[in-house]
Amino acid sequence: MARTVRLEATGPLKIEPSTLPPEKPLFICQCGLSQRFPFCDGSHKITRDERPGSLYTYAKDAKSVVDTRPDPGV
Numbered sequence: 001m002a003r004t005v006r007l008e009a010t011g012p013l014k015i016e017p018s019t020l021p022p023e024k025p026l027f028i029c030q031c032g033l034s035q036r037f038p039f040c041d042g043s044h045k046i047t048r049d050e051r052p053g054s055l056y057t058y059a060k061d062a063k064s065v066v067d068t069r070p071d072p073g074v
Helices: 043-049
Strands: 002-004 054-056 065-070
Touching: none
Parallel strands: 002 054
Antiparallel strands: 054 065
8 A cells, every 4th residue: 555645844853752741652653644744643544444556645634535546666
């Protein structure tokens, strides 16, 4: 399963572990759909219905699929 992701940030985000509450875990986005990237906001849940061998394009709000086609990289 692959998806097209457009990243628009132009700089890094420094994470200061000393500023994080020790009892709260920190999750980093790996799907590229988070509106709080690089932090996970749960947007990955929409990918549960993705089929292997397909390429998905999501709306900017990451709440709907705007295009699905065969993945040429497979």
